[in-house]
Structure formats: structure tokens, C-alpha cells
Amino acid sequence: LYTNEELGFSVELPALLADHYEAGVSEREAYDDVITTVFISYLDGESAVNVLSFEEMSKDVWEKVQAEGGPLGVVLGESDAGRVVVMNPLQSNPFAEGTPEYELFNELPDQLSAVTESFRFL
DSSP: EEETTTTTTEEEEOGGGGGSSSEEEEEEEEETTTEEEEEEEEEEEEEEEEEEEEEEEEHHHHHHHHHHOOOOOEEEEEEEEEEEEEEOOOOSSOOTTTTTTHHTTTEEEEHHHHHHHEEEOO
């Protein structure tokens, strides 16, 4: 279970990340507001590979992002305070074909339902 008290949500991460992930947070300006992104990285030995992110923003900013077109994430929820959290899953397998990590990450799409079903605002 990943919990972010500051952003006010919790979510169950895919099982393949168990004991092999780290989370980082960044912020960027958009439409005179702030989008906060939580990056979930898979720890592969000494390197970290970004595999999933969650963006938290106001509903107003989310509507403007949607109007831009282009690839959009999956809305996990909208809070009573008008905040939206969007999941952006891995677009392609970042590991070399034939490696154990490649095989592991081929399972990621099947495990994303755990994320969408477990998401909760605190």
C-alpha cells in the first residue's frame, strides 16, 4: 500500500513492485496552478526505472489538460475538494527482451486493476 498523506490518497501498488520500488514527488506549474506528480520507480539492482506515476491536480486543470488532446492517464478519483488524481502507467516495457525483468513487466497491465480498485482519498 502506498499512502501520500500530503496529497491525501492511498493506493495498492502492483504486486510486482513489492519490496522493489521507491517513490519520488515533483511539482510543475500548469494553467496558473500546480500539478504534483508522484513517480513510482522499480529498483533494478542499482538503477531505478520509472514505471508508474500519479498526477494530482485541480479539476479545472484536469479539464484543461484533457482539452489539449494527446495521451491521457486514467482518472482514479475526484475528491470532495475538487482535486483529481490521474494514473499514468508504463507505455512500453523498458527492459531488454528475454530478461527476467522483461517477463515480470509483461505482467504489469494485468496488475493495474489492483491500483484502480484500491484507490482511496484519505
